Amino acid sequence: MKRLLVVLLAFSLLVVGKAFAADELEPGLNCEFFNIGEEVGDFPDVKDKKATKTWVDKTIDVDAGDGAWPNTDAADNFYIRWTGVIKMEKDGKYKFYTESDDGSRLFIDGKQVVDNGGLHAAEEKDGEVELKAGDHEIKVEFFENGGQASCKVSWEPAGGAKEIVPAKVLFHKKAAK
Ligand SMILES: [Ca+2]
Ligand SMILES: [Ca+2]
Structure with missing residues (x-):
């Protein structure tokens, strides 16, 4: 009987813990900005x-031109990492795009989907991935060496039109206080 109680308690803690973790998602992607301060030729x-x-x-939809990146006073030589959770409404094939100056790449659940690396002017690359409905980890990396800077992340869900990945599907885990 005691053992059963312990098992039940452990199980309910697990369930409560999971529900709690789900509650801790907040809108938007976490953005980490690194001022590198010297030439950035690659990630x-x-x-x-x-x-x-x-x-x-x-969302990730920035064209900073020759100016400073939003929220910073840096125009050149920086690296940005966006991380969080993307919520898929249904199973299907999703096409992702990054358009960036300079390089960028996109990962879903740790697997690279878009490879748009290298030093270049604004250029778009894409990749496809088969995904189940529900939450998936998303990571986008981007670096700017010099000149103009921009980074835009779009998708084309199965049966849908191409658009900037909308705010309603992007979340991040609430930081521990
Ligand atoms: Ca620049
Ligand atoms: Ca550039």
């Missing part, structure tokens, strides 16, 4: 670096 290794600044973006 930099920021493993041991702390983000210069962080904020939340509802």
Whole structure:
């Protein structure tokens, strides 16, 4: 009997814990901005670096031109990482696009879907992925070396039209207070 109670308690904690975790999602993607301060020719290794600044973006749809990136005073030599959860309404094939100056790449559930790396002017690349309905991890990386800077992330859901990935499907885990 005691053992059954322990099992029941553990099970209910698990269920409550899961429901709680789901409640902790907030709108928008977590954005980590790294001011690299020198030439950035490829995705930099920021493993041991702390983000210069962080904020939340509802969508990824920025054209900064020659000016400073929004929320910063940096026009060149930086790297940005967006992370969070993307909620799929139904099973199907999803096509993702990144259009960026300079390089960018997009991962879903840790798997690279779009490879748009390298130094270049605004250029669009795409990739397709088969996904189940529900929550999936999304990560977008972007770096700017010099000149103009932009980064836009779009999708084309099965049977839908191409559009900027809308705010209503993008979330991030609430930071622990
Ligand atoms: Ca620039
Ligand atoms: Ca550039």
